[in-house]
Amino acid sequence: MELSECDALVDPAKSRRLREMVNGKHADAQAQRSIAAFEPENRFDLPVESWLELQQARRIIDDEIARITSFFPEGRKNSLFKIRFGTLEEIRTMEIQAIFKRLKFDDKRVNLSRLRKINYHGEKIS
Numbered sequence: 001m002e003l004s005e006c007d008a009l010v011d012p013a014k015s016r017r018l019r020e021m022v023n024g025k026h027a028d029a030q031a032q033r034s035i036a037a038f039e040p041e042n043r044f045d046l047p048v049e050s051w052l053e054l055q056q057a058r059r060i061i062d063d064e065i066a067r068i069t070s071f072f073p074e075g076r077k078n079s080l081f082k083i084r085f086g087t088l089e090e091i092r093t094m095e096i097q098a099i100f101k102r103l104k105f106d107d108k109r110v111n112l113s114r115l116r117k118i119n120y121h122g123e124k125i126s
Contacts, residue, residue, distance in 0.1 A: 046122060050114045054122055057096050057110045061120065064105055092120035 046054065065088070069077045078088075085091065091099055096115040100107045117125050 046118070047114075050118070051122070053111050053114045054096070054118060057100075057112075057115060058120060060105065060109055061091075061096075061099055061103070064103060068103075095119055095125055 065081070069081055072080045081088075085102060091102065094102070096118055097107070097112050099120065100112065119125055
């Protein structure tokens with residue numbers, strides 16, 4: 001006589017309720033941990049609203065840069081981006097408003113008035 005593992009009666013991939021039971025309890029905790037790990041602390045003592053706007057602006061900038069470079073050939077992404085816009089380091093030292101202007105982003109997605117004189121890293125620029 002041979003023992004084999006018992007399979008579930010319903011495949012979790014086919015049951016929405018079973019997936020919710022298994023993943024639902026752990027998904028919220030994992031999502032909050034991953035957000036906390038991704039976003040560093042507010043180390044420049046910015047107001048909470050400004051810090052949240054900065055995080056949103058950084059996500060938009062990173063996503064749009066990735067989208068722009070996806071159109072370039074694989075081996076020449078950085079050099080073609082540098083020719084058109086400048087290096088990533090130069091861009092990240094600029095004010096958020098200047099980054100949006102240089103990369104021609106829609107500035108209505110972020111409240112840029114709160115991000116005056118702040119660069120990509122959250123440092124105040126005089």
